[in-house]
Amino acid sequence: MRILFDELTKVFTDKKRGKKESVVAVDHFSFEIPDGQLIGLLGPSGCGKSTALHLISGLHTPTSGRIYFGDEDMTDVPVEKREVGVVFQNYALYPHLSVLENIMFPLDNLEGNKRISPNEMRSRARAAAKLVQIDELESRRPKELSGGQQQRVAIARALVKQPRVLLLDEPLSNLDARLRLQTREEIRRIQKGTGVTTIFVTHDQEEAMSISDQIVVMQSGRVQQIGKPQWVYDFPANLFVAKFLGTPPINVFRGSIRGGRLFIGKDDVFAAPGLSDQEVWVGIRPEGFILDEQGPLRCTFQSLEMMGRDISVMAGHVALEGERLQALLEAGSGIPAGAAQVNFSLKPDKVHVFSRDTQVRLDWQKGGMGK
Amino acid sequence: MMERNNPKGWLYLLPAMLFLGVFMVYPLIDVFIYSFEQGFNFASQSYDGVGMRNYSFVLRDPYFLQAVKNTFILVIFTVPISTGLALLISVGLSSIKAVRHLYQTLYFLPYVTNTLAVGLVFMILFKKTPYTDGLANLIIGWFGAGPVDFIDGPYWAKMFVLCFYTVWVVMPFKILILTSALASVDEGYYKAAQVDGTRKIRVFTRITLPMISPTIFYLIITGFIGAFKAYSDAVALFGTDLNAAEMNTIVGYVYDMLYGSSGGYPSYASAAAIILFLIVLTITCINLLISKKHVHY
Ligand SMILES: Nc1ncnc2c1ncn2[C@@H]1O[C@H](COP(=O)(O)OP(=O)(O)O)[C@@H](O)[C@H]1O
Numbered sequence: 001m002r003i004l005f006d007e008l009t010k011v012f013t014d015k016k017r018g019k020k021e022s023v024v025a026v027d028h029f030s031f032e033i034p035d036g037q038l039i040g041l042l043g044p045s046g047c048g049k050s051t052a053l054h055l056i057s058g059l060h061t062p063t064s065g066r067i068y069f070g071d072e073d074m075t076d077v078p079v080e081k082r083e084v085g086v087v088f089q090n091y092a093l094y095p096h097l098s099v100l101e102n103i104m105f106p107l108d109n110l111e112g113n114k115r116i117s118p119n120e121m122r123s124r125a126r127a128a129a130k131l132v133q134i135d136e137l138e139s140r141r142p143k144e145l146s147g148g149q150q151q152r153v154a155i156a157r158a159l160v161k162q163p164r165v166l167l168l169d170e171p172l173s174n175l176d177a178r179l180r181l182q183t184r185e186e187i188r189r190i191q192k193g194t195g196v197t198t199i200f201v202t203h204d205q206e207e208a209m210s211i212s213d214q215i216v217v218m219q220s221g222r223v224q225q226i227g228k229p230q231w232v233y234d235f236p237a238n239l240f241v242a243k244f245l246g247t248p249p250i251n252v253f254r255g256s257i258r259g260g261r262l263f264i265g266k267d268d269v270f271a272a273p274g275l276s277d278q279e280v281w282v283g284i285r286p287e288g289f290i291l292d293e294q295g296p297l298r299c300t301f302q303s304l305e306m307m308g309r310d311i312s313v314m315a316g317h318v319a320l321e322g323e324r325l326q327a328l329l330e331a332g333s334g335i336p337a338g339a340a341q342v343n344f345s346l347k348p349d350k351v352h353v354f355s356r357d358t359q360v361r362l363d364w365q366k367g368g369m370g371k
Numbered sequence: 372m373m374e375r376n377n378p379k380g381w382l383y384l385l386p387a388m389l390f391l392g393v394f395m396v397y398p399l400i401d402v403f404i405y406s407f408e409q410g411f412n413f414a415s416q417s418y419d420g421v422g423m424r425n426y427s428f429v430l431r432d433p434y435f436l437q438a439v440k441n442t443f444i445l446v447i448f449t450v451p452i453s454t455g456l457a458l459l460i461s462v463g464l465s466s467i468k469a470v471r472h473l474y475q476t477l478y479f480l481p482y483v484t485n486t487l488a489v490g491l492v493f494m495i496l497f498k499k500t501p502y503t504d505g506l507a508n509l510i511i512g513w514f515g516a517g518p519v520d521f522i523d524g525p526y527w528a529k530m531f532v533l534c535f536y537t538v539w540v541v542m543p544f545k546i547l548i549l550t551s552a553l554a555s556v557d558e559g560y561y562k563a564a565q566v567d568g569t570r571k572i573r574v575f576t577r578i579t580l581p582m583i584s585p586t587i588f589y590l591i592i593t594g595f596i597g598a599f600k601a602y603s604d605a606v607a608l609f610g611t612d613l614n615a616a617e618m619n620t621i622v623g624y625v626y627d628m629l630y631g632s633s634g635g636y637p638s639y640a641s642a643a644a645i646i647l648f649l650i651v652l653t654i655t656c657i658n659l660l661i662s663k664k665h666v667h668y
């Protein structure tokens with residue numbers, strides 16, 4: 001099911017000590033989610049992800065704007081008529097019901113001509129349980145299950161009524177690291193298997209990057225960028241997106257454009273034709289550094305760490321934002337022992353330049369590069 | 372893991388155990404022994420045999436049988452009615468958003484001011500004064516029936532007042548407990564149910580009720596025990612000579628046997644007390660058995 005947001009806005013107004021305070025949790029969302037995709041809604045805690053999700057589910061009603069499923073305007077359709085499946089962050093499994101009863105619960109709610117026989121309910125619930133591979137646990141209570149299994153029950157319960165849209169709110173945050181990896185692959189598999197349009201919320205960029213067809217990066221209620229994970233990583237629309245995506249994080253420098261060349265501090269790093277003279281932010285991905293004695297970026301060496309395949313070099317620079325920069329180099333790159341200074345040349349497609357004022361990405365004409 | 376037989380643990384328990392032993396276990400055993408000592412003489416502190424004679428006396432005493440009947444009527448009517456009504460009111464209150472946040476302060480108020488307020492209300496409702504027959508009689512009058520004397524009148528009228536009073540008195544406590552139980556049900560369950568299009572009635576029976584079932588069970592058990600122990604309410608309403616008013620309860624009977632005008636029979640009192648103990652024990656066991664099936668912890 002295609003989902004379309006049209007200037008969708010949600011403002012919360014709270015009365016605190018007599019004063020009215022309002023928070024714009026979702027600010028003029030206008031974009032489209034194509035049918036059948038797995039969308040990662042990504043952003044820091046409190047940026048409005050859950051609110052956005054529940055504008056889709058109908059648990060929140062928008063302050064303004066409209067929302068469509070396909071061509072159908074859903075804005076005023078109540079929750080129970082939207083046919084969405086929701087997996088809550090804490091799963092919200094009914095503790096007094098068995099796994100199978102939990103999965104059957106939504107079916108048992110059906111009324112009128114949608115009502116199905118108890119046998120049909122059971123077989124559909126079993127099918128959903130099988131899909132998420134918990135069919136042998138059907139008579140257990142939720143508290144007798146591990147976090148990962150509870151998660152699967154919650155997904156089965158959300159899927160059993162064959163929803164038009166599946167919504168997952170931080171589905172992996174209650175799981176330990178190993179299970180998280182495993183379960184996110186599972187979510188991917190289930191989504192591809194059922195083809196249901198799925199939106200899942202996370203504050204973990206790696207999670208979103210690894211399984212989403214597209215990611216929506218949010219900050220303070222506003223969409224920052226939408227696109228395929230790799231594309232968003234390679235072409236961050238602004239400094240926030242650049243900083244939010246990637247581990248280790250991008251290294252940010254104060255820089256400037258002068259005479260068509262990009263300077264980081266006083267270091268003239270490369271030509272950036274097509275950009276007018278101005279102050280900028282320069283973001284360099286950790287993998288964008290090349291160890292080069294003649295390299296233009298002159299840094300003070302701090303420490304070195306072997307990380308299996310890679311070498312991680314920590315260094316300082318006068319124009320750096322933050323304590324140290326981290327460069328990931330291929331193993332075998334030699335750093336002279338006792339060196340006080342390391343010089344780097346840079347891979348231009350790992351270097352991103354942002355306006356100092358607006359923090360928006362600035363593109364120069366690539367090709368004319370060089371030292 | 373907990374260590375069993377940790378000497379420190381027992382040491383911490385010691386004060387509580389001592390108090391329990393002196394004030395509860397010892398008297399209990401004492402009462403048990405008393406109840407089998409036949410022909411106990413208060414003055415000489417002697418008895419002439421051990422046997423079931425105290426029990427057979429008590430079980431044939433019409434005052435005791437009346438007291439048992441009264442107590443059972445009280446239990447059977449007031450426990451379900453007060454619990455059900457409190458549940459209804461609590462659910463109603465909890466569904467009002469503004470009230471939900473206030474509940475702690477708000478509901479404790481009647482709980483504290485209860486005794487005074489209830490006394491006053493009962494005066495207005497049922498007491499006959501030179502000026503009025505009471506509000507209850509006024510209402511009965513509208514339906515064309517004659518005035519009923521609720522305090523000195525027929526048995527059913529007095530029983531009604533006693534039940535009414537008992538329900539009224541326990542209500543604030545039950546509402547308090549139930550509203551906080553309702554408030555503690557995670558909102559996530561309701562949201563999940565809403566997304567799945569669950570009807571309100573079904574939400575209540577399939578989610579809310581099972582979730583608060585331990586609390587309801589607690590209220591039923593303590594309600595049963597409380598009602599079986601009823602005595603002072605009856606005295607407050609009908610005076611100390613409850614046998615004459617046909618309004619005695621089992622505990623009232625025990626008290627009368629000890630200290631009342633017909634008192635001075637600790638053996639009969641003990642036998643009656645043991646019988647009450649057995650009744651309460653049986654009922655509580657039945658409750659526990661039923662709860663295994665319907666209470667979800
Ligand atoms: N029911 C609510 N009432 C008032 N403010 C809310 C409510 N829900 C969320 N907010 C506010 O809206 C903002 C976004 O919240 P949320 O969508 O939960 O963020 P996220 O899921 O990204 O962590 C936060 O500032 C939060 O305080």
Ligand SMILES: [Mg+2]
Pocket residue numbers: 049050051
């Ligand atoms: Mg959230």
